[in-house]
Amino acid sequence: xxxxxxxxxxxxxxxxxxxxxxxxxxxxxxxxxxxxxxxxxxxxxxxxxxxxxxxxxxxxxxxxxxxxxxxxxxxxxxxxxxxxxxxxxxxxxxxxxxxxxxxxxxxxxxxxxxxxxxxxxxxxxxxxxxxxxxxxxxxxxxxxxxxxxxxxxxxxxxxxxxxxxxxxxxxxxxxxxxxxxxxxxxxxxxxxxxxx
Numbered sequence: 001x002x003x004x005x006x007x008x009x010x011x012x013x014x015x016x017x018x019x020x021x022x023x024x025x026x027x028x029x030x031x032x033x034x035x036x037x038x039x040x041x042x043x044x045x046x047x048x049x050x051x052x053x054x055x056x057x058x059x060x061x062x063x064x065x066x067x068x069x070x071x072x073x074x075x076x077x078x079x080x081x082x083x084x085x086x087x088x089x090x091x092x093x094x095x096x097x098x099x100x101x102x103x104x105x106x107x108x109x110x111x112x113x114x115x116x117x118x119x120x121x122x123x124x125x126x127x128x129x130x131x132x133x134x135x136x137x138x139x140x141x142x143x144x145x146x147x148x149x150x151x152x153x154x155x156x157x158x159x160x161x162x163x164x165x166x167x168x169x170x171x172x173x174x175x176x177x178x179x180x181x182x183x184x185x186x187x188x189x190x191x192x193x194x195x196x
Contacts, residue, residue, distance in 0.1 A: 012168070016070050017165065022164060024063035025067060025121075033051070039051045039097070040053070044108070045108045046105075049102070072091065075119065084116065084196065093192055094194060095191075095193040098190050099190075103185070103186075104181060105180070111175050116172055116196055117171065118192065119167060119169040120168045122187075123164065123188040125163050125188075126185040126187065130180055131161055131178075133178070133179060134159075134160065134170065134176050136155060137175070138156075
């Protein structure tokens with residue numbers, strides 16, 4: 001028997017070894033978050049604090065300028081691996097925001113519409129702070145037959161364990177969610193979208 005993977009769902013995991021930048025991001029986010037109102041859109045069912053719909057542009061912060069370099073470097077490599085013509089149609093950041101998940105906070109399943117690549121950078125990720133769950137594009141479109149074991153061919157979802165300094169990249173159409181933060185500390189992440 002010959003099985004071929006015709007439509008794989010790739011994600012890219014990158015460890016960014018830049019503790020000074022990560023600490024600066026943490027400090028800037030904590031400082032800014034005390035001054036702005038929660039930017040959570042009305043349509044979200046989640047429980048968290050975010051700058052998503054706030055009037056504050058996080059790219060004005062020096063720490064985000066450094067992160068932006070890592071974003072472009074790594075999303076370009078990921079896009080080239082996916083066969084995207086980033087030389088003729090360069091990537092540009094369309095959105096970037098922070099999310100703060102206190103103990104008990106979570107995020108419902110969603111996609112990032114009208115973008116090509118999305119990503120997350122973990123600024124603070126204590127143990128048990130809530131896995132990123134990536135959902136199979138087939139999970140809502142098929143009957144789940146009885147299984148002898150979970151494999152890449154029959155799993156409805158997979159977990160990515162966050163850790164400080166980890167960047168996760170994926171196609172923007174990939175459905176994902178965040179499990180409940182069961183740590184007694186805050187989890188901080190930065191989410192971003194790119195267009196061409």
